[in-house]
Amino acid sequence: MKINNSLDVARWESLDCKCGKEVIDSFPIKDCLHCSFDQRWKSVPQKDFTIKEPEMKNDKPTGKTITREIKKITLHRGDRYQDVIGWSY
Numbered sequence: 001m002k003i004n005n006s007l008d009v010a011r012w013e014s015l016d017c018k019c020g021k022e023v024i025d026s027f028p029i030k031d032c033l034h035c036s037f038d039q040r041w042k043s044v045p046q047k048d049f050t051i052k053e054p055e056m057k058n059d060k061p062t063g064k065t066i067t068r069e070i071k072k073i074t075l076h077r078g079d080r081y082q083d084v085i086g087w088s089y
């Protein structure tokens with residue numbers, strides 16, 4: 001998997017974790033930017049995956065489904081903390 005727009009160290013990674021040890025397993029994580037950004041980063045696929053999509057011909061679906069392998073995604077990041085706000089392929 002190739003991940004465009006990945007960083008060695010994003011700005012949010014230097015934020016301190018504000019979770020106490022006793023709440024670290026509780027969900028949802030409140031008031032801790034570090035952990036919420038960390039969770040979002042971990043939800044990004046790190047390995048190739050396949051999707052099924054309708055086959056198109058001249059902008060019309062043919063009625064068939066094809067399988068496409070996704071080997072590259074692009075991350076979208078917030079301006080302030082460089083946190084992952086989404087990704088696309």
Ligand SMILES: [Zn+2]
Binds near residue numbers: 017035
């Ligand atoms: Zn935390």
